[in-house]
Amino acid sequence: FSSNATFDVEGSFETHMLDTAPETTVECSKEELLEMFELMYTMRRMEITCDNEYKARNIRGFCHLYDGQEAVATGINAAFDPEDSWITSYRCHCVALARGGSVSSVVGELFGNIDGYSRGKGGSMHFYNKANYFFGGAGIVGAQVPVGAGSAFANKYKSKPGEKMNVSVACFGDGAANQGQIWEAANMCNLWNLPMIFCIENNRYGMGTSIDRHSSIQDYYKMGNEIPGLRIDGMNVLAVKEGMRFAKEYCGSGNGPMYVEMMTYRYHGHSMSDPGTTYRNRDEIAFTRSTKDPLEFVKKCLVDAEFMTADEIKDMEKKIRKDVQKEVLKAKESPVPPHEELFKHIFATNLEPRSGGIEYPPHIRMPNYENSFWIDGKKE
Amino acid sequence: FSSNATFDVEGSFETHMLDTAPETTVECSKEELLEMFELMYTMRRMEITCDNEYKARNIRGFCHLYDGQEAVATGINAAFDPEDSWITSYRCHCVALARGGSVSSVVGELFGNIDGYSRGKGGSMHFYNKANYFFGGAGIVGAQVPVGAGSAFANKYKSKPGEKMNVSVACFGDGAANQGQIWEAANMCNLWNLPMIFCIENNRYGMGTSIDRHSSIQDYYKMGNEIPGLRIDGMNVLAVKEGMRFAKEYCGSGNGPMYVEMMTYRYHGHSMSDPGTTYRNRDEIAFTRSTKDPLEFVKKCLVDAEFMTADEIKDMEKKIRKDVQKEVLKAKESPVPPHEELFKHIFATNLEPRSGGIEYPPHIRMPNYENSFWIDGKKE
Amino acid sequence: IDMAVREAICQGLDEEMERDENVFIMGEEVAQYQGAYKVTKGLFQKYGDKRVIDTPITEMGFTGLGVGASFHDLKPVIEFMTINFSMQAIDQVVNGAAKQFYMSGGDLACPIVFRGPNGFSAGTAAQHSQCFGAWYSSCPGLKVVSPYSSEDAKGLIKAAIRDPNPVMVLEHELMYGISFPMSDEAQSKDWVVPIGQAKIEREGTDVTIISFSKPVGLALEAAEVMATKGVSCEVINLLSLRPLDRKTIIASAKKTGRVVSLEQGWPQCGISSEIAAILMETDAFNYLDAPMERVTGADVPMPYAADLEKAALPQLEDVVAAIERTTYRSMAA
Amino acid sequence: IDMAVREAICQGLDEEMERDENVFIMGEEVAQYQGAYKVTKGLFQKYGDKRVIDTPITEMGFTGLGVGASFHDLKPVIEFMTINFSMQAIDQVVNGAAKQFYMSGGDLACPIVFRGPNGFSAGTAAQHSQCFGAWYSSCPGLKVVSPYSSEDAKGLIKAAIRDPNPVMVLEHELMYGISFPMSDEAQSKDWVVPIGQAKIEREGTDVTIISFSKPVGLALEAAEVMATKGVSCEVINLLSLRPLDRKTIIASAKKTGRVVSLEQGWPQCGISSEIAAILMETDAFNYLDAPMERVTGADVPMPYAADLEKAALPQLEDVVAAIERTTYRSMAA
């Protein structure tokens, strides 16, 4: 009994302007598949917890959930080296988790607590982890894409000629895909052969607008025009992994950028204020859940390969649910940021994370007159 | 002896995503060809005059000349109805001329005189003629293109279903062509089937940067991706006319937008501060002048069709040169705008041109203390 | 009757669309979704997809497109889902719309309306909480208005649509759901609030509080508190940030001799700064019994955590404290 | 020796590129063309196309790209051909760069420099003449500097490059060709002008003139004129608009008791407005012998015609008149 198995991903890909293509089979070890499942299920549970906590008013503001799309981030994570750069949109909880966050640090951020991923200052849309090459979390649609191209630029800048380069991926939605700055970045990446992957998570809606109403090109993998493109079944984590391996290999070797389209689906509404059922019907959601769910898919792979029994999987799920609960409790215990945090981290004093002290502004309006006049951080 | 002739424009076009194409011959009457020649030669002389006046320090600031590219604006003008909308970049003197300006109003604007096209307030980059559907003149690279799409939108909005629509053209350079907002406009025009022509005047340089250094796609007529494209020999005014007739017909009929690339060349440097010879060699300029000059081409057509003799053309040129001189003298006689113009036309009071009176700001800094305090346009 | 600000804006839009078929609405999710904040509710159903248009998420593009459409005497009402996103389009707003009429020597007006929620909105952090009052109001050629109540909101959107110039309407997300009484006049189709005139929300004699948008409510609260302490506050609701109603500001400053300005935006080069400059450069100065106080948002990007957020924004205590300071502090001889 | 501002900036760039191989320059025409205004002359030849990079005309794209590169501890120096074009990229500057460090709770700094000519430049009309001093300086997280002389220019660009934060350097096209003496210190590779400190260009006792960028020269001229009339002017060159050196402003105001501010930008919510607010809200107020006067650009889009352009900008007579007004006008008792 081998602890490796081979999975068929035939039909998971379409290519554009490419001579080669990803493999049609993927080999995967038990450990690896289990790891992917664990991550995906943790993501799922975390997002469902966020939904509950939001409804219990423990989370405020915007909150965009990723359930349904877990295979995308997980597959990218599996294909990437830790030094490959990653940036995404506001729908970023699960990438933050994949890139070195704990559930408690992610959920803690949403609670606005000091032990949150961004010390409670960023909230749902603003997770970053410089040490792990994770650059956000961006609240402005499309804006993360040129920034991601900057990572690709830096990778090339720092690489030695002839050496394989680390790549950069920027994830963005179908709704974002027509933002002009994305094309501007694509043009530069193509001109300068930057190791950049433009990754469209096509979940078929930008908020309440379906792709046919916001995009004249609905084959997103062809949006790069002369830039090669790859469409991947984004509900199949093995296909995502293989496709991204292929893209990383291609881009990292100095062939320039690639457009990658992930066919995926979001189960929740756009954000917590959107029920998500006015512009698409419940059948569509139910059908996707029952036929394409990315978690069910991995579970089936685990069983089919005889890596695990259904019962073992159930036990594992139970354990993960408990872990997530524990993490949430931990997050809740963290205190809210002290008031002085308000004036902390406005300016850095060096490039190390958390550099920079408290910078009282020269003049603060405060109820207390005594506290209201400052020069150079001291009372006048 | 017919006063019509047929000209061969075979080889002047390349198409992209189109089932049909412009005709390979163009019929043209003597009057029309003469008119085109007159306009083109006036453009040429006007731009050369601007060059001289700039060097004589009678014109200030930026000044972007159009000589070399005359066939583009002239051909568009010939193909268009007066109600078709037109917007272009800062390189706009000659379009302003074509759309109802006199040489004296164009040059007068450059002199900063009150009888200038924009009352001396706009200068070289800012000509507009609402009555003639000419909307600029834009100083910001690329910005005119979505604005031009707005004209296409208005044309559709105002048209009756089934009726042929007036079209809108936005001209922009090869350097501008990768601006993201252009793609944003293209996507909307394509989604909404707007009668819009994206017209790239490819003169092979954006300032000092050649197309291979600033654009990953150098077949500009293919930049629209799924949007049909047409490449035209932009030095051949008859080809431009026929190509634009074709584009107008296509877009005006509700088929959506088209990308049109004009292969052209600018003789002058980018603007008056650029000698234009550091990034391209003199041979290239001389070669283009001697083999592709758009004026020489029309003259040849006039002679070949036996519409005019070489001597008649010479006489005509002499007359035009004199006319331009006279117009320049006239422009020089116009006074500079009175001081009160400073506070005029900040706000319109209705939609008629030149509405809106003088609006003294509430507080003016003036050397004269008495003049310095105003409330509601009156001294305090 | 009472009406929420959201409905008041919608009613204003509806009436103007009925009045003039050249008026159309364009923006993200304005049509089928009824607006991200449901401001355009019902308009798509009533006017159809010709006049209520969902756009792709391409602010620079559709703003430019709106500007171009306005050149044909159409009247585009461009919704920014929030005004933060207008930063992607700001070149079209300022270099395109605002400067257009002047640059053309008066040939080409740009009758367009931009609108959307501006500034702070609870729990949305730094990129979604910026106030653009000061930036836009600094630009000649643009008109900038900012309603507080439902009457303001309806009257200003209607004025903006009828104006032949580009008008930026800065709404406030947290006001959409707040109800205000609507007078009979305000319910009529002729209700238009003239652009450029401030409104005295409450008359008073001792201190003038000047504000706009949501914090006008805070100013009124503070005035209540001060009334119990025997201090009579005049509250000015600016309504229009450009043109700024200097006359009303100056007259009130002369009358009360004490001024507190109040806004949620950042302090540096804000609307409060401008008010300070106005008081300095006019004879209002000579009537001041104390230097002006400004109460503004803290000089930080907006943090997410609720406590920090609260500390970053003017609270009632802050306003009261500032008013009290103006009564302690007085002019140097 | 004397050195033009253009060369001083170039020298600063050159020295920093030599010192740190992570510094690179990116922008339109900065490499082969040597800069539209020749500021980067010679750098492409010296450092090659890896470190001096011509971009397409896509400001939003390459600004975002620079921001991303800075996350890898590279130090991008992004040239905007003029700062007007930064409006296309302003979302990346403000929402991207400026707010980044704070939003990440201090995890992710954004060490990037933006630079280019700001404000008025002769004969280029409304779209190419806007001053962005007030807008950018209003944004926490961003540093904003603006040199006047060659020493300033070299020292500030070097300080900007060494700073771990996003810094906007607002130069002035009409100053590039102006020569100033360079002291021995300023010629050294260690010459750095600290960000956040204003400079007293000329000491005086009767009136303080506060300015930045090109009009500092006008302030100095006005001071000369007033000297002949027996009035002693102190001239402050702000150098840094954020952080703004309130200490120096306040100290000088207390010393002279009279303040005139001078800038080329629009009046409303400008740097002058902010100075007025500072004087109002600090004890400097009690030392004022006359209300502050502001001298600013006219409240209009910049016209093209030379005479109108001149009328739209502060002239020597305007500054002199304002100074004289502060001596006539004085505090109310």
Ligand SMILES: Cc1ncc(C[n+]2csc(CCOP(=O)(O)OP(=O)(O)O)c2C)c(N)n1
């Ligand atoms: C520039 C900008 N415009 C609008 C918004 C508001 N907004 C946030 S998410 C979103 C929809 C994006 O859809 P898509 O790109 O498909 O991503 P998805 O939410 O499906 O992951 C919109 C309109 C924004 N944040 N930024």
Ligand SMILES: Cc1ncc(C[n+]2csc(CCOP(=O)(O)OP(=O)(O)O)c2C)c(N)n1
């Ligand atoms: C947004 C913006 N960036 C930069 C500039 C400066 N600029 C003016 S024209 C130009 C080159 C444009 O080249 P191209 O589009 O090819 O037009 P051409 O000049 O060849 O007609 C540049 C960089 C500008 N005006 N606007």
Ligand SMILES: [Mg+2]
């Ligand atoms: Mg989507």
Ligand SMILES: [Mg+2]
């Ligand atoms: Mg060109």
